[in-house]
Amino acid sequence: MKKELKYLGLLSEQFPNISAVTTEIINLEAIMELPKATEHFISDLHGEYEAVSHVLHNGSGNVKEKINEVFSGRLDSEQINQLATIIYYPERKVASIIKTLSSQEEREEFYHDTILALVELGQFVVSKYTRSKVRKAMDPDLSYIMEELLFKDSILSNKEPYYHNIIQNVINLEAADLLIISLSELIQDLIVDHLHVLGDIYDRGPAPDKILNLLMEKKSLDIQWGNHDVLWMGAASGSKVAIANVLRICARYDNLEVIEDSYGISLRALASFAERVYPENGSQSFQPKLDDVAIHFPEEDKQLASIQQAIAILQFKLEYEVISRNPEFKANDRLLLHKINYEENTITIDNKTYPLKNTYFPTIDPENPYKLSEDEEWMINRLQADFLNSQPLQKHISFLYSKGNMYNIYNDNLLIHGCIPLNEDGSFMLVDVNGKKYKGKELLDKFEEILRQAYLNRQEDEAKNPVLDYMWYMWQGVGSSLFGKTKMTTFERYYIDDKITHEEPKNPYFTLREEKEIVENILEEFGVDSSKGRIINGHTPVKERSGEEPIKAEGKLLVIDGGFSKAYQPTTGLAGYTLLYNSFGMQLVTHQPFTNIEDAIEKELDIISTRRVVDRELERMTVRETDVGQLLEEQVADLKELLRAYRSGKIAEKVSNRNPNVE
Ligand SMILES: O=P(O)(O)OC[C@H]1O[C@](O)(COP(=O)(O)O)[C@@H](O)[C@@H]1O
Numbered sequence: 204m205k206k207e208l209k210y211l212g213l214l215s216e217q218f219p220n221i222s223a224v225t226t227e228i229i230n231l232e233a234i235m236e237l238p239k240a241t242e243h244f245i246s247d248l249h250g251e252y253e254a255v256s257h258v259l260h261n262g263s264g265n266v267k268e269k270i271n272e273v274f275s276g277r278l279d280s281e282q283i284n285q286l287a288t289i290i291y292y293p294e295r296k297v298a299s300i301i302k303t304l305s306s307q308e309e310r311e312e313f314y315h316d317t318i319l320a321l322v323e324l325g326q327f328v329v330s331k332y333t334r335s336k337v338r339k340a341m342d343p344d345l346s347y348i349m350e351e352l353l354f355k356d357s358i359l360s361n362k363e364p365y366y367h368n369i370i371q372n373v374i375n376l377e378a379a380d381l382l383i384i385s386l387s388e389l390i391q392d393l394i395v396d397h398l399h400v401l402g403d404i405y406d407r408g409p410a411p412d413k414i415l416n417l418l419m420e421k422k423s424l425d426i427q428w429g430n431h432d433v434l435w436m437g438a439a440s441g442s443k444v445a446i447a448n449v450l451r452i453c454a455r456y457d458n459l460e461v462i463e464d465s466y467g468i469s470l471r472a473l474a475s476f477a478e479r480v481y482p483e484n485g486s487q488s489f490q491p492k493l494d495d496v497a498i499h500f501p502e503e504d505k506q507l508a509s510i511q512q513a514i515a516i517l518q519f520k521l522e523y524e525v526i527s528r529n530p531e532f533k534a535n536d537r538l539l540l541h542k543i544n545y546e547e548n549t550i551t552i553d554n555k556t557y558p559l560k561n562t563y564f565p566t567i568d569p570e571n572p573y574k575l576s577e578d579e580e581w582m583i584n585r586l587q588a589d590f591l592n593s594q595p596l597q598k599h600i601s602f603l604y605s606k607g608n609m610y611n612i613y614n615d616n617l618l619i620h621g622c623i624p625l626n627e628d629g630s631f632m633l634v635d636v637n638g639k640k641y642k643g644k645e646l647l648d649k650f651e652e653i654l655r656q657a658y659l660n661r662q663e664d665e666a667k668n669p670v671l672d673y674m675w676y677m678w679q680g681v682g683s684s685l686f687g688k689t690k691m692t693t694f695e696r697y698y699i700d701d702k703i704t705h706e707e708p709k710n711p712y713f714t715l716r717e718e719k720e721i722v723e724n725i726l727e728e729f730g731v732d733s734s735k736g737r738i739i740n741g742h743t744p745v746k747e748r749s750g751e752e753p754i755k756a757e758g759k760l761l762v763i764d765g766g767f768s769k770a771y772q773p774t775t776g777l778a779g780y781t782l783l784y785n786s787f788g789m790q791l792v793t794h795q796p797f798t799n800i801e802d803a804i805e806k807e808l809d810i811i812s813t814r815r816v817v818d819r820e821l822e823r824m825t826v827r828e829t830d831v832g833q834l835l836e837e838q839v840a841d842l843k844e845l846l847r848a849y850r851s852g853k854i855a856e857k858v859s860n861r862n863p864n865v866e
C-alpha cells in the first residue's frame with residue numbers, strides 16, 4: 204500500500220492535478236482507438252545490402268500500394284512508378300529528373316507537382332498516427348513547414364493560396380529538394396512502424412556492415428539472431444574457431460573487404476602465409492563462389508582459394524580443442540583429420556573409405572594432426588586480438604546484442620530464426636548445457652544468457668571465458684536452435700566427392716512444423732495464446748520451385764526466408780518472402796530478384812512483389828489489441844488510480860506549470 208502511494212506520488216509529479224490526469228487519460232484512450240501500426244518482417248539478409256535497402260525503402264511494396272490507393276484513376280502507371288522511385292531514393296531520383304528538364308519553368312512545375320503529390324500521400328499516411336508521433340518523426344529543420352502542409356484542413360479551401368504560396372517560396376528559396384527528401388523519408392518511416400529482422404544479417408553477400416548501419420538508423424526494430432550472426436558475435440567475443448569460420452566464409456564468397464576495409468583488420472599476414480604454404484591449389488573445392496557481374500583476375504581467385512584452404516584447415520584443428528574440451532557437445536564425429544590415411548590419401552568414416560579430392564596438407568603432422576603449426580598459432584592469436592580490438596566491428600556487434608535476442612514474442616507471435624529443437628515424437632529435445640539439461644523456452648533463455656556472458660567476458664583469457672565455446676555450439680551444435688541440423692559437413696563438402704557424406708540431417712522440428720498441434724504446443728510453451736499467435740520463422744529458403752509452401756500448419760507458422768542471398772536464388776526459384784502485419788491482417792509478400800540500385804533509380808525497376816493474404820481481420824485491428832495497447836491500458840489504470848487519490852484527498856493537487864501533453 205505504501206509502495207503504491209509512493210508510485211502515485213511520483214506519477215503526480217508528471218500529472219499534478221485532476222485536469223492533467225484527465226487530459227492524459229483521454230489522450231491515451233484516443234491512441235488506443237487508432238489502427239494498429241504496420242509491422243514489417245524480414246529475414247536472411249546475408250549481406251545483400253542493395254536488395255535489403257530497396258525492400259526497406261519500398262516497405263515490401265507498401266509504399267506503392269498506398270500511392271495506388273490515394274491516386275487511383277488520377278496517375279498513370281508511369282507517374283506512379285516515378286513517384287514511388289522518388290520516395291525510395293529522393294535525392295538521387297530528383298537529381299536525375301532535374302537533369303532532363305531544360306527550362307526553369309519545367310523544373311518549377313516538377314517541384315510543385317511532386318511536393319503536392321507527396322503532401323497528399325503524406326496526409327493519408329499520417330492519418331493513422333497521433334500528431335505528436337508524426338512530429339517526432341519529422342526532420343526538425345523543416346517540421347514547421349511540414350506540419351503546415353500535412354495537417355492542413357482541406358475544407359478550408361480559402362487557405363489553398365496560402366499553401367501554394369508556401370510551396371512556391373520553398374522552390375524560390377531552393378529548398379524544394381530538401382523538402383522532397385524530408386517528406387519522402389517521413390512517408391517511408393511512417394508506412395512501416397516497426398521492423399523485425401529474423402536473423403542472418405551476415406555472410407555470403409558483400410555488405411553486412413552497410414546493412415547494420417542502415418538498421419542502426421531505424422527508430423523501432425528488433426532482431427532475432429541467426430546462426431551466421433552468432434558466428435560473428437563469437438568472433439567479436441574472441442572465439443578463435445568462430446574467427447576461422449568467419450574468415451573462411453568471407454574468402455569463399457570473396458568478401459574479405461568487409462574484414463579489411465570496413466572493420467580495419469589486416470589480412471596481410473594471413474594472405475602471405477596462405478600463398479607461401481598453399482601456393483598451387485588445384486582443388487576445385489576452394490575456388491571462391493563469385494558474383495557473375497564482378498570482374499575477376501585469376502591471381503585474385505588463386506589467392507582467395509589459398510586463404511580459404513589455409514583457414515579451413517586451421518578451423519578443423521581449432522574445432523578439436525573446442526570439441527574435446529566439451530564432451531557435452533557430442534560432436535566427436537566432427538573430428539576427421541585423424542581419420543585420414545595420409546599415405547593413401549583416403550578417409551574412413553563410419554567404416555567406409557572415401558578418396559580425398561585434395562591431398563595437400565602441408566601444416567598437418569599425421570602423428571598429431573590437430574596440432575597448430577607455429578605460424579598458425581601466431582596468426583590466429585594475432586587475428587583474435589584484432590577482432591577484439593576492431594572498433595567498427597565491436598560497434599556493430601554491440602548493436603546486435605542490444606537489439607537482438609534468441610527469440611521474441613511480439614503481438615502474440617513467436618519470432619525465431621531457426622527452430623525449437625524437438626525429438627521425433629514432437630516432445631522438446633533436452634540439451635545439456637554446462638552440466639544441466641534444458642529444453643523448450645528454458646533452453647533458449649539459457650543460450651541467450653550464455654551468449655551475453657561470453658561477450659561480456661570477451662577481454663578475459665579464453666580460460667576464464669569457458670562459455671565462449673558455446674558460440675561455436677550455437678553455430679553448428681546438434682542442439683542449437685539457430686542451426687537445427689545434426690551436423691555441419693564442412694570438411695566432407697571440401698574433401699569428399701560422395702554426396703552422401705554431405706548430408707546434414709535436419710532436426711525433426713522441420714517436418715513436424717507442418718502440424719498445427721505441434722506449432723500450438725510450441726506457442727503455449729512460450730506463453731503465447733495459441734489461438735491468436737503464430738510462429739514466424741527464418742533460416743530455410745522456401746523451395747517454391749519444388750512446390751514448398753511458406754505457410755505451414757494451417758497458417759500457424761510462416762517461413763519468411765527473404766531469399767536475398769544471390770547464391771541461393773537458383774534453389775528457391777525467386778528472391779524470397781517478407782511479411783507485413785497491419786490493422787487489416789497479415790500479408791506474405793513474394794519478391795522477384797533485385798538487380799541493382801542504378802536500375803531501380805534510372806529504369807524505375809521495382810522489385811515486383813505479390814501479396815498473399817494470410818488472414819484478414821474481420822474488424823480493423825486497433826492499437827488497444829496490441830502489446831503497446833496493453834501498456835497503455837496499464838498506464839490508464841494507474842492514472843485512474845491517481846485520479847481517485849486526488850478526488851479522495853489522499854494526494855493533494857498542485858498547480859500545473861505546464862501541460863504534459865505539449866512537448
Ligand atoms: O553454401 P555454403 O557456403 O557451402 O554453406 C553451406 C553451409 O551453410 C549452412 O547451410 C548454414 O547456413 P544457413 O543458416 O544459411 O543455412 C550449413 O548448414 C552448410 O554446411
Ligand SMILES: [Mn+2]
Pocket residue numbers: 403429430431620685742743
Ligand atoms: Mn540461418
